[in-house]
Amino acid sequence: MSKFNLEGKRIAFLVTDGFEQVELTEPWEAALQAGADVQLISLNAGKVQGVHHDEKGDQFAVDQTVDEVSAEDFQGLVLPGGVFSPDALRVHETAMDFVRDFFKQGKPVAAICHGPWSLVEADVVSGRRVTSWPSLKTDLKNAGATWVDEECVCDEGLVTSRNPDDLPAFCSKMLEEFAEGKHAKQTA
Structure with missing residues (x-):
């Protein structure tokens, strides 16, 4: 059982084919254990294909397409990695x-x-402190972010981590931010 209570909170996980499977499944399970209603959102209905680095993983059923939902329907968003899905x-x-x-x-x-x-x-990300897989460093800096090489970075409700090794810290901070809720200073 989680020390954070996400009862009554809906959390969106946005992916498409080629997401790093463990970066979906571990945060998903952590949110479920905290009591969240988790929803898999994708570009198309049906199933999405996970990967384990460069090898095929499992397929997962999509709950709703991105065309069918609104951010208003959720209290948090998770963006798993993998090269193909975010691209x-x-x-x-x-x-x-x-x-x-x-x-x-x-x-x-x-x-x-x-x-x-x-x-x-x-x-x-402009003006935000973030981390990521190292190859995104230049993209993030060019977009105005301050990139740091740390296990988990939180900036006004934006939680970022580098890779699957960081999942324990990422999941913990993610749950904390979802439990806390709204961040008034977080703006697009």
């Missing part, structure tokens, strides 16, 4: 509007590994 999401206008709306509404967002690529495209 596909960041060129999808509705997905980027969905991400951006969490920031406009001051709601907590957690992104790990390559997940922050979506944050760059949504133009929500």
Whole structure:
């Protein structure tokens, strides 16, 4: 059982094919154990394909498409990494509007590994302190963020981590921010 209570909170997990499976499953399980209603959101209905680095993982059933939901329906957002999923999401206008709306509404967002690529495209990292997979460092800095090489960084409700090794710290801070709720200073 989690020390954080997420009863009554809906948390969106936004992915498409090619997400790093463990970066979905561990935060998902942590949110479930804390009592959250977790929803898998994707670009298309059906199933999405996880990966274990460069090998196929499991498929997961999509709860709703990004066209069917609004940030208003959720109290938090998780953006798992993997190279392919964030790259596909960041060129999808509705997905980027969905991400951006969490920031406009001051709601907590957690992104790990390559997940922050979506944050760059949504133009929500300027002036923020973040971390990510090292290859995103330049993209994040060019988008106005201060990039640091730390296990887990939290800046006004935005939680970021570097890789699967950071999942314990990422999940803990993610749950804390989701339990706390709204962040008035978090703006798009």
